[in-house]
């Protein structure tokens with residue numbers, strides 16, 4: 001009984017003096033910061049292998065337990081978590097959009113994250129159109145700063161050029177178009193029967 005009472009007393013003391021205690025240890029830390037950091041660093045260097053092994057073992061040992069815990073926590077708090085995520089998304093939508101615009105890029109093959117594009121222009125760099133959705137056209141996966149901001153129409157245009165459409169093909173296309181139009185206007189059958 002006495003033991004229990006003492007435990008209870010300790011617990012209450014700890015709770016009631018929580019702030020005082022954390023202030024004390026914070027003050028001590030600030031006053032002795034250099035000494036403490038130096039001591040920690042020395043300990044770390046001296047016991048590097050031991051520490052690494054400890055964390056490796058610890059990680060492996062609790063891997064499944066941790067995954068299970070996270071899963072349960074998520075299931076239990078799903079509603080709250082989703083709500084918070086939604087709120088965050090809503091209040092930071094402009095920041096998120098700007099961030100994605102500058103640092104991610106989706107192509108037909110894959111999505112690149114954490115890249116750097118040239119600064120967003122706000123207008124198409126080929127036709128100067130404003131107030132249209134702009135896309136980023138790049139041609140070097142090693143350096144995404146090599147790219148331009150273009151509207152969708154100009155994007156098709158430059159993709160065409162980059163995929164090998166040269167002046168000769170362009171002339172041929174325009175010539176063909178003219179020829180077919182002429183044929184149509186000369187009363188040649190419009191539809192094939």
Ligand SMILES: [Zn+2]
Nearest residue numbers: 124127151154
């Ligand atoms: Zn354009």
